[in-house]
Amino acid sequence: xxxxxxxxxxxxxxxxxxxxxxxxxxxxxxxxxxxxxxxxxxxxxxxxxxxxxxxxxxxxxxxxxxxxxxxxxxxxxxxxxxxxxxxxxxxxxxxxxxxxxxxxxxxxxxxxxxxxxxxxxxxxxxxxxxxxxxxxxxxxxxxxxxxxxxxxxxxxxxxxxxxxxxxxxxxxxxxxxxxxxxxxxxxxxxxxxxxxxxxxxxxxxxxxxxxxxxxxxxxxxxxxxxxxxxxxxxxxxxxxxxxxxxxxxxxxxxxxxxxxxxxxxxxxxxxxxxxxxxxxxxxxxxxxxxxxxxxxxxxxxxxxxxxxxxxxxxxxxxxxxxxxxxxxxxxxxxxxxxxxxxxxxxxxxxxxxxxxxxxxxxxxxxxxxxxxxxxxxxxxxxxxxxxxxxxxxxxxxxxxxxxxxxxxxxxxxxxxxxxxxxxxxxxxxxxxxxxxxxxxxxxxxxxxxxxxxxxxxxxxxxxxxxxxxxxxxxxxxxxxxxxxxxxxxxxxxxxxxxxxxxxxxxxxxxxxxxxxxxxxxxxxxxxxxxxxxxxxxxxxxxxxxxxxxxxxxxxxxxxxxxxxxxxxxxxxxxxxxxxxxxxxxxxxxxxxxxxxxxxxxxxxxxxxxxxxxxxxxxxxxxxxxxxxxxxxxxxxxxxxxxxxxxxxxxxxxxxxxxxxxxxxxxxxxxxxxxxxxxxxxxxxxxxxxxxxxxxxxxxxxxxxxxxxxxxxxxxxxxxxxxxxxxxxxxxxxxxxxx
Amino acid sequence: xxxxxxxxxxxxxxxxxxxxxxxxxxxxxxxxxxxxxxxxxxxxxxxxxxxxxxxxxxxxxxxxxxxxxxxxxxxxxxxxxxxxxxxxxxxxxxxxxxxxxxxxxxxxxxxxxxxxxxxxxxxxxxxxxxxxxxx
Numbered sequence: 001x002x003x004x005x006x007x008x009x010x011x012x013x014x015x016x017x018x019x020x021x022x023x024x025x026x027x028x029x030x031x032x033x034x035x036x037x038x039x040x041x042x043x044x045x046x047x048x049x050x051x052x053x054x055x056x057x058x059x060x061x062x063x064x065x066x067x068x069x070x071x072x073x074x075x076x077x078x079x080x081x082x083x084x085x086x087x088x089x090x091x092x093x094x095x096x097x098x099x100x101x102x103x104x105x106x107x108x109x110x111x112x113x114x115x116x117x118x119x120x121x122x123x124x125x126x127x128x129x130x131x132x133x134x135x136x137x138x139x140x141x142x143x144x145x146x147x148x149x150x151x152x153x154x155x156x157x158x159x160x161x162x163x164x165x166x167x168x169x170x171x172x173x174x175x176x177x178x179x180x181x182x183x184x185x186x187x188x189x190x191x192x193x194x195x196x197x198x199x200x201x202x203x204x205x206x207x208x209x210x211x212x213x214x215x216x217x218x219x220x221x222x223x224x225x226x227x228x229x230x231x232x233x234x235x236x237x238x239x240x241x242x243x244x245x246x247x248x249x250x251x252x253x254x255x256x257x258x259x260x261x262x263x264x265x266x267x268x269x270x271x272x273x274x275x276x277x278x279x280x281x282x283x284x285x286x287x288x289x290x291x292x293x294x295x296x297x298x299x300x301x302x303x304x305x306x307x308x309x310x311x312x313x314x315x316x317x318x319x320x321x322x323x324x325x326x327x328x329x330x331x332x333x334x335x336x337x338x339x340x341x342x343x344x345x346x347x348x349x350x351x352x353x354x355x356x357x358x359x360x361x362x363x364x365x366x367x368x369x370x371x372x373x374x375x376x377x378x379x380x381x382x383x384x385x386x387x388x389x390x391x392x393x394x395x396x397x398x399x400x401x402x403x404x405x406x407x408x409x410x411x412x413x414x415x416x417x418x419x420x421x422x423x424x425x426x427x428x429x430x431x432x433x434x435x436x437x438x439x440x441x442x443x444x445x446x447x448x449x450x451x452x453x454x455x456x457x458x459x460x461x462x463x464x465x466x467x468x469x470x471x472x473x474x475x476x477x478x479x480x481x482x483x484x485x486x487x488x489x490x491x492x493x494x495x496x497x498x499x500x501x502x503x504x505x506x507x508x509x510x511x512x513x514x515x516x517x518x519x520x521x522x523x524x525x526x527x528x529x530x531x532x533x534x535x536x537x538x539x540x541x542x543x544x545x546x547x548x549x550x551x552x553x554x555x556x557x558x559x560x561x562x563x564x565x566x567x568x569x570x571x572x573x574x575x576x577x578x579x580x581x582x583x584x585x586x587x588x589x590x591x592x593x594x595x596x597x598x599x600x601x602x603x604x605x606x607x608x609x610x611x612x613x614x615x616x617x618x619x620x621x622x623x624x625x626x627x628x629x630x631x632x633x634x635x636x637x638x639x640x641x642x643x644x645x646x647x648x649x650x651x652x653x654x655x656x657x658x659x660x661x662x663x664x665x666x667x668x669x670x671x672x673x674x675x676x677x678x679x680x681x682x683x684x685x686x687x688x689x690x691x692x693x694x695x696x697x698x699x700x701x702x703x704x705x706x707x708x709x710x711x712x713x714x715x716x717x718x719x720x721x722x723x724x725x726x727x728x729x730x731x732x733x734x735x736x737x738x
Numbered sequence: 739x740x741x742x743x744x745x746x747x748x749x750x751x752x753x754x755x756x757x758x759x760x761x762x763x764x765x766x767x768x769x770x771x772x773x774x775x776x777x778x779x780x781x782x783x784x785x786x787x788x789x790x791x792x793x794x795x796x797x798x799x800x801x802x803x804x805x806x807x808x809x810x811x812x813x814x815x816x817x818x819x820x821x822x823x824x825x826x827x828x829x830x831x832x833x834x835x836x837x838x839x840x841x842x843x844x845x846x847x848x849x850x851x852x853x854x855x856x857x858x859x860x861x862x863x864x865x866x867x868x869x870x871x872x873x
Contacts (some may be wrong), residue, residue, distance in 0.1 A: 172861055311848035322857055325849035325857065329859070734867060734871070
């Protein structure tokens with residue numbers, strides 16, 4: 001700018017002012033917020049201030065450099081002395097009194113407000129928010145830091161509250177209040193004790209990119225923020241400013257929903273302005289408030305608010321129906337006509353934002369996306385009545401899926417119980433992407449009871465998914481279920497819930513893959529490496545082999561943990577959670593031979609028995625049971641581990657020769673299954689005992705192999721479903737993402 | 739495309755390229771007659787979700803009109819240029835299905851009174867995207 005000659009006094013004064021404004025100690029740039037404050041304190045009309053800023057070049061540069069600042073100060077002096085603002089006057093006017101700035105404790109407030117306003121201005125849509133916050137801000141500040149500020153703020157509050165008998169007046173009072181303060185002739189110059197608000201302000205000053213000039217006019221224009229009024233009237237309670245002051249206390253005291261809401265809004269606004277980059281983030285206070293409100297309508301935090309109740313509630317906010325409708329569309333993520341806690345908070349947040357002047361977004365902001373897991377779980381449970389009572393624990397979810405399993409139906413309930421036992425902690429971290437949830441929802445709705453949710457997690461384990469279990473449950477499998485190798489589809493259910501923590505029902509329809517992908521790391525320790533299915537528990541421990549019909553290609557039964565007692569082989573189909581590796585290992589050790597073992601019926605009976613027995617057993621129990629079962633069957637004494645393909649129909653005769661081969665393997669298996677009680681015994685005994693144990697082991701192997709094959713079949717089914725779901729997802733994607 | 743509720747007043751009309759709104763209005767209304775005819779003809783409480791029909795193929799105008807009726811007697815009518823030969827039956831069906839789904843979503847909104855004009859932005863977006871795909 002033009003050269004500026006300053007007298008000594010001016011020089012000193014300006015320097016002081018500059019350092020005052022130089023909050024960041026850059027020695028080069030005066031923070032815009034402070035500068036604005038300063039200008040306001042100069043008690044100049046807004047347009048004059050704007051003019052000054054233009055003249056000094058700050059608007060051009062976007063910041064106040066030292067020279068700009070000095071020029072501005074000089075212009076302020078010029079303006080204050082009533083001279084027209086001209087660049088020439090900078091140097092021509094001599095004997096210019098130093099610019100006067102109202103420096104009082106109130107300045108702090110006004111400063112803050114200025115900052116707020118300027119910050120708030122930055123986002124154009126936030127402008128409406130500015131007026132209220134200032135009042136609030138003052139209040140808030142008081143609570144935050146200075147005592148002086150506090151006193152002032154309380155004074156402000158009182159001032160604002162007293163005149164505000166009706167809610168509508170409260171907003172206007174805020175700005176008036178601070179203006180009043182501003183006019184207090186304090187005289188001093190910069191020595192403002194910035195103190196407290198310092199850090200608080202920092203974000204503000206940073207947030208405003210030199211649009212401070214604009215904030216001024218906007219600020220004044222917004223003196224009576226209509227939104228605020230609406231907001232306040234919504235609550236029909238004492239002025240919000242008062243509320244703000246006591247923020248937490250008032251929240252409790254206020255009976256009306258909106259009162260609290262307004263306070264929350266204020267905080268929200270404040271925070272929003274301070275964190276401009278994420279205006280939609282819900283602060284903790286707000287969230288708490290929303291939760292409280294939710295409770296008033298629906299005491300169960302995991303439950304829903306039905307549409308009609310929500311409608312009444314939000315209609316109280318006096319927003320136009322069209323906007324409420326849009327808010328609903330945004331926040332009812334699963335499109336079920338009811339609001340879960342997260343959805344409700346999102347909706348409330350949007351209402352609050354709207355009332356404060358923010359425009360509604362076209363799509364739900366990220367931070368408002370409902371967290372699916374927990375809510376979904378409850379949602380899912382609610383939705384899927386058929387699903388066995390899934391409790392919050394995801395583990396149980398899978399069992400509920402069992403109903404879909406034809407032959408396993410009976411076992412399912414048992415499994416459920418077992419899964420309950422496992423008490424898989426509802427994985428909070430599991431987070432399904434909204435789209436996923438939505439997809440799931442849609443899937444659920446649209447695909448009906450089609451449990452074709454392939455579960456990606458299933459892929460993790462190569463267990464034989466029992467056909468019955470199909471996918472749906474498996475959908476939720478995630479890598480987290482490492483243990484559940486042999487998760488049959490049923491397992492997948494369990495794992496799904498665990499992972500996604502929800503929607504048991506969803507499991508079915510979800511393409512497990514997508515959710516799983518987004519889901520956070522697998523839920524905390526799957527309570528049981530044992531599957532929810534009792535049998536699976538068993539299996540996991542003892543077998544790791546997946547008995548049962550092994551699908552073709554016995555897939556490399558991963559040399560499962562042999563220690564698994566063979567009995568768990570059959571492991572009820574659903575129970576197949578066999579640790580694949582384990583089961584497979586055992587099987588492989590026995591070499592995947594054709595092991596029709598027993599006729600189909602036998603298999604089923606085995607499985608059923610297994611399932612029944614397996615229900616809530618720990619490994620040993622199950623193992624023992626299985627062994628009993630196995631031995632009871634005795635049909636396939638030395639059946640080699642079941643081949644991948646179910647060969648139930650194979651006669652036992654066939655088995656025998658295989659059995660012989662198997663015996664060799666059995667020996668291996670025996671070694672593997674050394675942990676089995678029978679083995680040691682047999683070892684220690686004579687040959688007969690050994691053979692008996694071998695027989696038992698083989699039977700176990702057979703069962704496991706069968707289970708494995710079944711699980712693999714289920715896995716395939718689930719995968720198919722997954723693929724189909726993915727295809728559907730793809731089809732829907734263009735529409736859902738638009 | 740447009741949709742009509744029971745009383746046959748349009749809840750929603752959207753057209754893409756040509757914006758011959760009026761002409762489409764007329765077309766759609768006339769097609770309603772055909773739709774009603776079909777509905778009554780079906781009788782038997784048939785809840786035929788998709789009645790896809792190729793009607794009103796005017797030689798001059800050369801466009802096709804498809805209809806779809808929901809269980810709640812809300813009719814969707816879609817008018818397409820015959821020059822759009824690529825549009826297969828399946829696509830039409832899927833489009834109707836999507837429309838239906840979106841309409842269901844709108845219904846879930848407690849703030850929406852059935853019978854109101856549809857102002858949902860999401861619905862608009864969906865319809866627009868669908869039409870973009872076709873045109």
